[in-house]
Amino acid sequence: MTTPATTAPVPAQRRQWLRRTSVPTAPPPAPAEPPQPVVLVVGGVLAVGLALWVWLGQGPRELALFALGLALGVGLFHSRFGFTSAWRQLVAVGQGRALRAHALLLGAASILFTPILAAGAGFGGVHATASVAPFGLSVAIGAFLFGIGMQLGGACASGTLFAVGSGQSAIVLTLLGFVAGGTTAAATSGFWTSLPSLGNLSLNTGLGYGGGLAVTLLVLALIVAGTYWVERRRTPPPVASVPAARGFARIVRGSWPLWVGALVLAGLNALVLLTSGSAWGITSAFALWGSKIWGALGGDPSGWAFWSGPSAATLHGSVLANTTSLTDIGIMVGALVASAAAGAFTLHRRIPLRLATGAVLGGVVMGYGSRMAYGCNIGAYLDGIASGSLHGWLWAVTALMGTWVGLKLRPLFGLTNPKPTDSVC
Template sequence: MSSTPLAAPRGGSLFPAGAGGPGVLAAAALLLGALALTLAYGPRQGALLVLGGALGLVLYHAAFGFTSAWRVFILEGRGRGLRAQMVMLALAVVLFFPVLAAGTLFGEPVRGLVSPLSTGVVVGAFLFGVGMQTGGGCASGTLFTAGGGNARMLVTLLFFVIGSVVATRHFDWWLGLPSLPPVSLVETLGPTAGIAVSLALFAAIAAATVLVERRRHGALEREAAPAHRGLARFARGPWPLVAGAVALALLNFATLALAGRPWGITSALALWGAKGAQALGLAPQTWAYWQTPANAEALQSSVFADVTSVMDFGIIAGAMLAAALAGRFAPSLRIPLRSLAAAALGGLLLGYGARIAYGCNIGAYFSGIASGSLHGWLWLVAAFAGNAVGVRLRPFFFREGRAAPARGDGH
């Protein structure tokens, strides 16, 4: 494998001209933040910030999107992104199922994200799917594109937070709707059979995308030739989609080891919203959602004590670092009004939907399926249906063709 020097033309810096400031800021935030968290809360919290940074860098450099992958398949029948997701999930279940069956990892207790098969999952995932396409990103996509310099996604993120906290106000009502108990493939079938069934389902989905793509286009899409090779490609991207899939599965497993449960994103956004509501004089602590022991403790504590918040901060900083390394950190405030309206609407749907569905494309879909939870599969079906509706709404908000968005757009 050939190796290209990392040095930029100016001053031997790793960062392209003009990108050094954001890159240095992001690196300092990760390193100094990890040190501060270690001193205040212990080494695990510091490590989780760095782990979040690694997730942000991978998401940005691999342009690993759920929103764009689903949109391109719905509109064009191109399935490369969906197949990469199946690779990610396949590796995840192989890693997760035996450990979850044992209940411990490196001597520490671990648990999966297993939730009920509820009305809230169906409705919430559908709303989330619509929001993915109007907001321009999923949960991970909103964080990494905002961190990568997409100013519009900051609007999506703001309304994502608002929608999340509004959903916590209604959460007990959703709990009262028809629901089936949680079902775990790990517990029901055992780890070996659960892995076999899961891999068969992933293979079937991948095969279906191949059939659709070949029928519509005659051949499968290939990745474009990279601009960089060797170590320079690792630092500046773009990464192959499959490399991103493998890295995300491994980093989710690292999350399981450090946090004792898989990767999640959106509970932190609800927490930020609740703290904002308190600052405005509201009393979210009186709502049923915030009266459970874990949520009440999170609301009373600093956000820096919250595992999910710390990882979300890390994702933003890691994506900012990746964008600077790639020479793509160039925020612009020139955002069309309709696009802003779509960001606000999409953010509300994303936030509300994720909370009542027990998670997002990460907490419910990726980590739910990796945990063996059937609610993750239910979420996938309902969210895909929502995406199908969302892509029909996009022409009202955006002037676009059917091509996949450029790197740094909402994914």
């Protein structure tokens, strides 16, 4: 006669640890929707038409930048690489998966930027410059405002562009607010540029390029470890899946893993730096667009201090001659094509008033804050840290503080926050 096997009792302390660290798995992703041929054709014609216009009117370098914008839009859409939701998930429910993707993006960009900046040269003899800005009160206040704004507006700067391209109508209101806020900041630049600062502080200046890179990677590793520590204490909900195609079709029709998106965006950013001499930026174009609109309405933005000196040529030149405008337009068109191929292009015809109000207000706050902080989640956070500039780290800390405030304000505009029982994207 055999004795049935018995299971040893699990100690209470061990059971408690398992409850804290066990994360339920999300259901498998649903199949991707069929492509939308009409929207895909419209997006393709728009991409080709704009490419020819840029090539004939500006030249091959500008064409390359527009093409890089298209690629950035495709990468942002397929990986759903967001900054707004990443910080919301971390603060609200302790989910650190997306923030770990940020760390991979920042680390990869830092590794790619370092030899380029050390050499100081890009393609065709272009002079490559680091994204360094003053470490001071303006950055701290601007990033804090940006953190609030992106929770109310529903997207960050890069997220706004690819969401607009993929048909999210409410985010169009965020973009309009972004332009208005950035233009207002340009008109009042004398205020925020006079705030106290310690000047430009760079790890590369004090430690050399190799030492600066080593410190950056060490800090990013500590951040990754910190996200796991937070998850152990808070037991975040599972990560929700998004529709995905299978096999090779996933490249053009499905969702990409976050780590793939991080590496693709880092590589494309390095190519922008090599092509234009400056890293990928977004929000300075919004101030340019708004200033041109103000000028067309009879205003005189050329009298603003923001557009004095070398910046005057940018104001009076073509939008398609502006590096940031080219990549911004490319991102929207690239996301349009990618979303149509994935069957995910959707126009929302009815937008609740509270949601619309939050979108516009969030955009205005982000637009103003991004100018104060010398950049957004891309121009200050990503490019600053990848360039070794300490203002990028200051931006990250104060924007995270603003995120906490933004979460408190979201319910006022009919927006919900993640709960421990919800799946998060």
